[in-house]
Amino acid sequence: xxxxxxxxxxxxxxxxxxxxxxxxxxxxxxxxxxxxxxxxxxxxxxxxxxxxxxxxxxxxxxxxxxxxxxxxxxxxxxxxxxxxxxxxxxxxxxxxxxxxxxxxxxxxxxxxxxxxxxxxxxxxxxxxxxxxxxxxxxxxxxxxxxxxxxxxxx
Amino acid sequence: xxxxxxxxxxxxxxxxxxxxxxxxxxxxxxxxxxxxxxxxxxxxxxxxxxxxxxxxxxxxxxxxxxxxxxxxxxxxxxxxxxxxxxxx
Numbered sequence: 001x002x003x004x005x006x007x008x009x010x011x012x013x014x015x016x017x018x019x020x021x022x023x024x025x026x027x028x029x030x031x032x033x034x035x036x037x038x039x040x041x042x043x044x045x046x047x048x049x050x051x052x053x054x055x056x057x058x059x060x061x062x063x064x065x066x067x068x069x070x071x072x073x074x075x076x077x078x079x080x081x082x083x084x085x086x087x088x089x090x091x092x093x094x095x096x097x098x099x100x101x102x103x104x105x106x107x108x109x110x111x112x113x114x115x116x117x118x119x120x121x122x123x124x125x126x127x128x129x130x131x132x133x134x135x136x137x138x139x140x141x142x143x144x145x146x147x148x149x150x151x152x153x154x
Numbered sequence: 155x156x157x158x159x160x161x162x163x164x165x166x167x168x169x170x171x172x173x174x175x176x177x178x179x180x181x182x183x184x185x186x187x188x189x190x191x192x193x194x195x196x197x198x199x200x201x202x203x204x205x206x207x208x209x210x211x212x213x214x215x216x217x218x219x220x221x222x223x224x225x226x227x228x229x230x231x232x233x234x235x236x237x238x239x240x241x242x
Contacts, residue, residue, distance in 0.1 A: 001191065001212075001216075001218055001222050001223065001226035002189065002191075002192075002226065003188060003189060003191045003192030003195055003226065003230045004186045004187060004188050004189065004192050004230065004233060005170075005187040005188075005189060009167065009168065009170070009172070009182070009185065009187065013167065013168035013170075014167055014168070014182060014185075016167070017165065017167050017174070017180070018180075018182075021180050025178075026177075026178050026179065026180060027178065027179045027180070028179070028180045028181075028182060029179055029180065029181040029182065029183070030181070030182040030183060031182075031183050047181075047183070049179065
């Protein structure tokens, strides 16, 4: 005899609740899925705290947005171009340009690495964002080079 | 004594009854979705109860044997404790 359901609710299902709570000035914490925000966010280990979207978003901000196909994405803004943003996961090298303001659902204001909470205003986080984005191309080249060597020298 | 901490409310979300904290932060991974029986017990837990009363309430309301009711209540209480919903 069960009194509760173990099924996890999808973001799609709880979106009205999220929007309502953010509008009340509250924050929402959840565990993002996937590997696109590695090494910052590890699936099933780290979680993010979301707040409402401020009037202006800037480079290195980490918004939760919704693609036109309905998919929810948590990727970093790597470029601001007028009214649109280019976003990309920390573990990716292909940018997603043209993300609109009206697609933004919430903004990460802090995150838990395991049990330890970090605000996005911490200097260490600011350094991580800048360094990680700056060496992204080098990291990609290094990874491709390693794969090439593995294929041709194995 | 089993009593819910202050600050948890039942909400209808996507045609499901979920328990959410009414504080300043909502943890989506700490939401419990209750079924009809869970909602029934929730009222008891809101005003304060014990496992015996919950078992008795189930036996009075549903067609269930005592062993099943007791083990189900124990599992439910354990889940609520795990999520930090109950007062110490």
